[in-house]
Amino acid sequence: MASDLQARAKEAFVDEDYDLAMDLLTKAIAFESNNAQYYADRAQANIKLNNLAEAVADANMAIELNPSLPKAYLRKGTACMKLKEYQTAKAALEMGASLAPGDSKFIDMLKQCHELIAEESDVTPIIPEKHTTTRGVSAKELEQVNDVSQQMTIAVAKPKYRLVELVCMNSTKNLMRWWLPFLQRAFHGTA
Numbered sequence: 001m002a003s004d005l006q007a008r009a010k011e012a013f014v015d016e017d018y019d020l021a022m023d024l025l026t027k028a029i030a031f032e033s034n035n036a037q038y039y040a041d042r043a044q045a046n047i048k049l050n051n052l053a054e055a056v057a058d059a060n061m062a063i064e065l066n067p068s069l070p071k072a073y074l075r076k077g078t079a080c081m082k083l084k085e086y087q088t089a090k091a092a093l094e095m096g097a098s099l100a101p102g103d104s105k106f107i108d109m110l111k112q113c114h115e116l117i118a119e120e121s122d123v124t125p126i127i128p129e130k131h132t133t134t135r136g137v138s139a140k141e142l143e144q145v146n147d148v149s150q151q152m153t154i155a156v157a158k159p160k161y162r163l164v165e166l167v168c169m170n171s172t173k174n175l176m177r178w179w180l181p182f183l184q185r186a187f188h189g190t191a
Contacts, residue, residue: 002031006038009045018048036066043075047082055079059092070100077109086117 005028012021022045028038039062046055059076062069073096080089090113097106 002028002035002038005031006041009041013045016048018045021045022049034065036062036069036072039065040069040072040075043072043079047075047079050082052079052083056083068099070096070103070106072096073099074105074109077106077113081109081113081116084116084120086113086120089113090117 009021009024025042039058043055043058062072073092077089077093
């Protein structure tokens, strides 16, 4: 019965009816809850439907049931990349690539993941603590910059998988990251 449902789900994938595929796979899982393949396939349906957190959960269940199923790691990596969880995606894709050496899907996605991690790390600055002073810049001068920057609020879109919606509440740190070198040069006369 469960294998018939999976076969019908594969047909639904071909027809791009991902809702039907997900429903059929959910029924197949109800019959055979220990089948990693069904969870991996349902993860793909969830990815197609943009239910990314559910896709990660299904991929994790597939991995738990069968840690040697490369497809489960591919699904997890795909969903995590869409969620901008690049480090998690990288770990999953590396594990999948070790199980399926030479598979171009893993190679391509890992390359893309590495590029996105590099881009993300360029954006994320190392930020000094509030009121930290460095040569020639007083805490009072930094506070003046802080007063101006407190008026700015920047909304940052974060992935749904993290289950956290962040607003940059302390834009002071970001502002200081950019202004501190300028202030240092200005006070030391090295501009």
